[in-house]
Amino acid sequence: MLKSSRSALKQYAHRFYATLHVGEKHKEDAVDKTPKPYPSKRLKFNADDFKKDVSQLCATLNSGYNEKVMNAVLDTYKENFERGAVLWKATSKEDGIAFRFYEREKVDVVGTAINHGLIPGNHPMIPLITSWANFRENAIASCDFDPAKGLNKTWVWLGGRFPLEELLAALNVPDTLRSLEPKLKAAGLDIVRHAAVDWRSSTVNIYFWVPGPMTLPVVNRLTALSGAEPVDEEQLATIKPFFKPNGFTCATTIDSATGKFKRVAFYALRLDSNNLPVMGDRLATFFKEAPSNDKTEMNIVAWSFAGGPSGSSNYIKGERSYIGELEQVLNTWGSPIWNK
Structure with missing residues (x-):
């Protein structure tokens, strides 16, 4: 009986995955292939090796790659890549890949981008x-990149966990975001950990710590912000085992001009490659x-929900350590990581 129940749950997980894709043609791809751990090769970041690895992964996933863009990014942020933890990112959609560095020091990454022409002044x-990069003295800013387009986002660890009202009260926060405080708190989102801006879409990401277990009422209260269809018990059962029971990270994507919620995502950290x-x-x-050269591989999976018929705007995001000991950085930041 137990074996039969497990089999049924796995079959349902495949069906649920199909609703987290864009387009009907992806449903037939809903298969589970167990990845194998990538053997460690290097301990320090090397730009030439990284470009080869990026180019190869882009070719494998049929994603765009531009050598000139890569050179500009790596020249601009040479010290940041060498000092920080570097990781990969991709989604279940047929789109590009991304990579980012998580800084270990407080440095001005925005001024650097302006001075090197990566964003207009x-x-x-x-x-x-x-303003958010200077939210606290120990807040640290990092960057996210597309290998064909350049700088995607600037991403800030706020220096700890803080009340939402403090983040929204910071200088230069538009009224469209400040006005969302009651709605966010009503959904149970009142403890912030990170914030980011997307330079292309002018959207904002705010990452929250949600204490307590991932239950159906909690999940649906959060996904409702984005206009997504409700999750049911069977769907939740395919996600919940990958989250710690004492709390989880929830990210919101918001249009900074209108204050409209675009997306809500749930992040599970340090998942077993097998x-x-x-x-x-x-x-x-x-x-x-995607190669990982860290002593301890770090795999992150996020389920992202948005409005659209039959879950057509939903997708899954994957992140994976590359080099620089990502686990060490996330532990320093107090991220909710599974202990092995």
């Missing part, structure tokens, strides 16, 4: 992210082929 999101969720061929290939 009059970009409207500069005042906001500059026991990853059902997520389809593309992400299974990503976790298998």
Whole structure:
């Protein structure tokens, strides 16, 4: 009976994965391929080796790659990549890959981007992210990149966990975001950990710590912010085992101009390479082929929800350590990591 129940649950996970894809053609790809750990090769970041690894992964996943863009990024942030923890990112959608560095020191990454022409000096999101980058003395800013397009996001660890009202009261926060405080608190989102801006879409990401277990009422209260269809018990059962019972990270994506919620996502950290969720061929290939040179591999999976018929706007995101000991950085930041 138990064996039969487990089999049924796994079959349901495959069906649920299909609702987290964009387009009907992906449903047939809902298979679980167990990735194999990538052997450690290097201990220090090397730009030439990294470009080769990025180019190869882009070719494997049919994603865009531009050598000129890569050179500009790596030249601009040479010290940041060498000092920080570097990681990969991909989604279950047929789109590009990304990579980012998580800094270990407080440095001005926005001014550097302006000075090297990666973003225009009059970009409207500069005042906001500059304010959040200085939210606390120990707040640290990092960057996210597309290998074909350049700088995607600037991402800030706020220096700990803080009340939402303090983040929204910071300088240069637009009224469209400040006005969301009651709605966010009503959904149970009142403890912030990170914040980010997307330089292309002018959206904002705010990452929250949600204490307590992941229950159906909690999940649906949060996904409702984005207009997503409700999750049912069977769907939740395919996600919940990958989260710690004492709390989890929830990220919101918000249009800074209108205050409209675009997306809500739940992040599960430090997952076993041999026991990853059902997520389809593309992400299974990503976790298998994206090299990790860290002493301890770090795999992260996020389920992202948005409005759209029959879950058509939902997808799964994967992140994976590359080099620089990502686990060490996340532990320093107090991230909710599974202990092995």
